[in-house]
Amino acid sequence: MQNSSAKEQSRDKKYFIATYGCQMNVYDSEVLAGHLEELGYSAAKNEEEADVLIINTCAVRKKAEEKVFSRLGMLRELKRKKPDMIIALWGCMVQQEGVARKIKERFNFIDLVSGPNALGRFPELLETAGSSEQTVFDLNLSGEREFLPIKRAKNFKAWVPISHGCNNFCSYCIVPYVRGPEKSRLPENVIAEVKELAQSGFKEITLLGQNVNSYGKDLQQKIDFADLLCKLDQLDNLPRIRFMTSHPRDFSEKTVRAIAEGKNICEHIHLPLQSGSDRILEKMNRGYTRSYYLELIDMIRKMIPGSSITTDIIVGFPGEDEEDFAMTMELMDKVRFDAAYIFVYSPRRGTKAAEMKNQVPAGVKRERVIQLNKLQSGIVLEKNRLLLGSIQEILVEGKSKTDKNMFTGRTRTNKIVHFPCSDNLLGKFVNVKIEEARAWNLIGIIN
Ligand code: SAH
Ligand code: SF4
Ligand code: F3S
Numbered sequence: 382m383q384n385s386s387a388k389e390q391s392r393d394k395k396y397f398i399a400t401y402g403c404q405m406n407v408y409d410s411e412v413l414a415g416h417l418e419e420l421g422y423s424a425a426k427n428e429e430e431a432d433v434l435i436i437n438t439c440a441v442r443k444k445a446e447e448k449v450f451s452r453l454g455m456l457r458e459l460k461r462k463k464p465d466m467i468i469a470l471w472g473c474m475v476q477q478e479g480v481a482r483k484i485k486e487r488f489n490f491i492d493l494v495s496g497p498n499a500l501g502r503f504p505e506l507l508e509t510a511g512s513s514e515q516t517v518f519d520l521n522l523s524g525e526r527e528f529l530p531i532k533r534a535k536n537f538k539a540w541v542p543i544s545h546g547c548n549n550f551c552s553y554c555i556v557p558y559v560r561g562p563e564k565s566r567l568p569e570n571v572i573a574e575v576k577e578l579a580q581s582g583f584k585e586i587t588l589l590g591q592n593v594n595s596y597g598k599d600l601q602q603k604i605d606f607a608d609l610l611c612k613l614d615q616l617d618n619l620p621r622i623r624f625m626t627s628h629p630r631d632f633s634e635k636t637v638r639a640i641a642e643g644k645n646i647c648e649h650i651h652l653p654l655q656s657g658s659d660r661i662l663e664k665m666n667r668g669y670t671r672s673y674y675l676e677l678i679d680m681i682r683k684m685i686p687g688s689s690i691t692t693d694i695i696v697g698f699p700g701e702d703e704e705d706f707a708m709t710m711e712l713m714d715k716v717r718f719d720a721a722y723i724f725v726y727s728p729r730r731g732t733k734a735a736e737m738k739n740q741v742p743a744g745v746k747r748e749r750v751i752q753l754n755k756l757q758s759g760i761v762l763e764k765n766r767l768l769l770g771s772i773q774e775i776l777v778e779g780k781s782k783t784d785k786n787m788f789t790g791r792t793r794t795n796k797i798v799h800f801p802c803s804d805n806l807l808g809k810f811v812n813v814k815i816e817e818a819r820a821w822n823l824i825g826i827i828n
Pocket of ligand 1: 441628655
């Protein structure tokens, strides 16, 4: 907590936070905003207007990193015009090997460079950065994440982390290196937070973790993810509980049952497959086979009728040949996912896969992504058509980005629906009749 004079000094000062990467980063940005508001800052409309500018970065693929570096190039000019502005580079990217050195050498106008786990230390870091001539670095992977202030972007849906970090070391992935080892939050803290959200009118929460299914393994008390879900399901006034991401290896029958029997747990499971080839899955260190995955899908569909299952796929992992890729195509055709996020493999410095021989040429990767996307969009369109004429419960989330006359919301199964609506229904549930099916969304009218 800051003393009142610090708060006094920052009155009328503004902040802007640009966020890249996953939902965990979106959540972290809300905590940074919470700190700044507590210090007396208010939100700026754009980065030029800001007194404190934070770029919250992602390192999962090269593209995410390149976007940040090109933005930094432009910020050099802004800092020249507004030398008192504090610019902070935050999050996963700065934790990567070699990045801090690159910042020192090429972007020394940045005031603060800090990894994702310094969230609890932000107020002191900001103060030091404000009074120091040199860039302040904090790359310590440990740090307190409980009881921090937060400024949530919306007042009807919220992110709630249940664990941080990851121990899986999938061979392509940078996350365990930049977020540190997995650490589950205490169930009593998660439950208290969710209870408070429900009491203050939130309609939907999404539990976050790199692998929610391994929740509790590192805790002294005996609790697993299914137990946590059941406890949260019993809370009053919380119609929608979502969670991500599920690792297939740790997805237990008990969890499937908890979702099936729960009244508030949404029937949507994001279950990254990554590849349909056993040979590649092994090289990825995923810990399951295609037949195991198929059995899991079967169990989910039998026990949770009407559920939707979405996935992530990586194409062009080192050594992926035509046959491996055909296995992925075949599996996707068989499973018929409700949505799939298809990524081109991107070598990450320091990971095992980056050192592997037989890196797949860029042209081949690109061709495979196109093929998979074509297959998948046909499947989604067919699945979405099955919803034509049905009435869906939608939480109204905001205006559509592409059509200002339309609003956007999601079904319990996480399908995006656009429909005409009035402002006063924002954050409320409406019943929408589906009238048009597209590959990435649905169009409807309030019933
Ligand atoms: N913890 C989650 C997701 C983490 S990253 C999980 O295990 O599913 C989100 C997605 O990014 C991953 O599912 C994967 O498909 C993709 N991804 C991760 N590292 C990647 C890399 N080096 N290149 C391309 N895609 C990658
Ligand atoms: Fe990365 Fe694998 Fe951990 Fe997901 S489970 S964050 S893909 S190492
Ligand atoms: Fe998320 Fe990117 Fe970090 S996906 S955990 S912000 S590397």
